[in-house]
Each structure stands twice: as structure tokens, then as C-alpha cells.
Amino acid sequence: MAAKPRPLDAEATAASLERxxxxxxxHEIIEHSVGEHFTGGIAAVSSFGADSAVLLHLIAEVDRSxxxxxxxxxxxxxxxxxxxxxxxADFGLTDVRIITPEQAALDRLDxxxxxxxxxxxxxxxxxxxxxxxxxxEPFHAWFTGRKRxxxxxxxxxxxxxxxxxxxxINPLARWTTSDLADYMxxxxxxxxxxxAYGYLSIGCFPCTQPVKPGEDARSGRWAxxxxxxxxxxxxxxxxTLNSSSL
Numbered sequence: 001m002a003a004k005p006r007p008l009d010a011e012a013t014a015a016s017l018e019r020x021x022x023x024x025x026x027h028e029i030i031e032h033s034v035g036e037h038f039t040g041g042i043a044a045v046s047s048f049g050a051d052s053a054v055l056l057h058l059i060a061e062v063d064r065s066x067x068x069x070x071x072x073x074x075x076x077x078x079x080x081x082x083x084x085x086x087x088x089a090d091f092g093l094t095d096v097r098i099i100t101p102e103q104a105a106l107d108r109l110d111x112x113x114x115x116x117x118x119x120x121x122x123x124x125x126x127x128x129x130x131x132x133x134x135x136x137e138p139f140h141a142w143f144t145g146r147k148r149x150x151x152x153x154x155x156x157x158x159x160x161x162x163x164x165x166x167x168x169i170n171p172l173a174r175w176t177t178s179d180l181a182d183y184m185x186x187x188x189x190x191x192x193x194x195x196a197y198g199y200l201s202i203g204c205f206p207c208t209q210p211v212k213p214g215e216d217a218r219s220g221r222w223a224x225x226x227x228x229x230x231x232x233x234x235x236x237x238x239x240t241l242n243s244s245s246l
Contacts, residue, residue: 010162017160017167026055026171029159030062033141033169041140042169043067043097045132048084049202051180053189055145055172060091067095069135069142073127074101075116075204083192090190099135101127116206127204141167147180148173150201150216 021032034042044059046052046068059066070084088096105126109115116123136142147170148157157173172180184191194202198210211219 010165010167014158014160014162014167018158022159023174024159026058026175027061029169029171030058030143033143034059034063034066038139038141038167042142043069043136043139044143045069045071045136046084046145047071047202048080048087048192049145050192050195050200051184052083052145053087053090053191054175054180054183055143056087056091056093057183057187057189058171059143060093064092065094066143067097067139068093069097069099069132071128071131071135072098072100073131073204074106074113075127075206077194077202077205077208079193080202083190086190097135099131101131105130116204120207136166139166141169143169143171145172146170147175149176152216 017033017037021029024032044055044066046056048070056068059068068088072081084096087093106113109126110123115126146154146157148154157170159170159173161168161170183189192199192202199208200211202208
């Protein structure tokens with residue numbers, strides 16, 4: 001496992017990188033991040049969901065050895081797990097790290113595996129937020145595949161942002177659905193098979209539904225609830241990372 005990074009001024013670093021590179025292409029953002037600013041201290045987090053192939057292909061074009069962190073919540077669609085394995089082979093990714101929830105926490109708080117039916121926030125905290133914090137802890141920065149168009153809560157998404165003492169990088173923030181489709185087509189990338197059934201944002205199977213016509217791409221997540229994010233992109237993760245010793 002990589003050594004823990006030394007602390008950096010994340011807010012100032014993110015602001016500086018956004019000024020320098022925020023308007024560049026995704027490929028250029030990845031190149032500068034991997035090759036200049038976070039060499040040996042950067043990873044990517046991937047759900048291997050609806051359009052994950054785009055970011056993973058871009059990263060593989062720059063450096064196939066960049067660690068790829070996958071949160072195996074224990075509640076994924078079988079299609080997602082198969083898709084993960086297929087993309088890893090397609091792109092020759094050499095360092096995929098599968099992070100799972102702590103078994104002791106599951107035994108204590110979700111012994112039946114049905115916590116999602118009564119408390120989705122608690123379920124996500126156990127199965128996503130805490131494992132995510134462990135997954136990114138060794139790194140200064142990580143890539144995500146988030147885009148502005150995905151939801152109203154992401155309309156001002158920058159390419160670089162501070163999360164606790166680390167930097168989260170969103171190379172595809174400004175890309176549209178057309179940009180993604182064009183890239184998928186031009187590079188002949190395989191698509192998650194669930195997309196054909198209307199799943200445009202794919203998470204755990206108990207809390208994911210097909211998207212209805214005219215709704216945003218994340219409307220099928222926790223449908224009927226006020227919840228729009230699992231928590232790995234919200235302040236709860238910042239607090240978890242801040243509480244970890246560096």
C-alpha cells in the first residue's frame with residue numbers, strides 16, 4: 001500500500017489548479033495531474049457504471065498503472081461486476097483496488113442486509129462513505145467521473161476541488177451527454193448493459209431504478225426520496241478524511 005501523503009493546503013491547491021487547468025480537455029487535466037502535480041499520489045474512483053468507460057479509457061491512455069478504486073458495497077448488480085472485469089481487461093488497467101465495507105460494522109448495524117429499507121443514509125455510510133475514505137486515504141488526489149449535467153446539485157462542479165486535506169478531480173465536469181456518446185462511439189468502448197434498460201446512473205440494485213423520460217440522469221437513484229447523493233461526494237467524507245491522521 002502506498003505511504004500516506006503529507007498534508008497540503010488543499011483549498012489553495014484546488015483553486016490554483018482550477019485557474020491553471022480547469023478549462024482544459026479531460027485528457028490534458030489527467031496528464032497534468034498524473035505527470036506533474038500528484039505523481040505517485042493519485043488514484044481514480046470508479047463505479048463502473050453507465051459511462052465509466054470514458055474516464056477509465058482516458059486514464060489508461062495516460063497511465064494504465066494509476067490505481068483504480070472500486071467500492072464493492074455487496075449490493076451491486078451482477079452486470080456491474082461483470083462490466084468492471086471486462087473494462088479492466090479492455091484497457092489493461094494494472095492496479096484495481098476493491099474496497100469493501102467493514103464486516104464488523106455490517107454485523108453490528110446491518111446484520112440482515114436490509115438496512116437500506118429503513119435508513120438509506122446509514123446504509124450508504126457503512127457501505128460507501130467509510131470504505132471510500134479508506135480507499136482514498138493513501139493518496140493526495142483522486143479522479144471521479146462526475147459531470148455537471150447529471151443533476152441540479154452538480155451544475156457548478158469544478159474540475160478541481162478540496163475534500164478535507166485532499167484534492168478531488170473531475171476531468172469530465174464540463175462534458176455533455178453528446179460528448180460522452182461521441183467519445184464512446186469514436187473509441188468503440190463497451191457500454192454497461194444496464195444502460196439499454198434505462199439505467200443512466202447505476203448504484204446498488206435495491207436503490208436504483210431506470211430513469212423516466214425527461215428526468216435527469218440521477219433521478220433513478222433513491223427514487224421517491226429527497227436523497228440525491230450516497231455521501232461520498234458530500235461533507236461527510238470531508239469529515240471522515242479530516243479525522244484520519246496524515
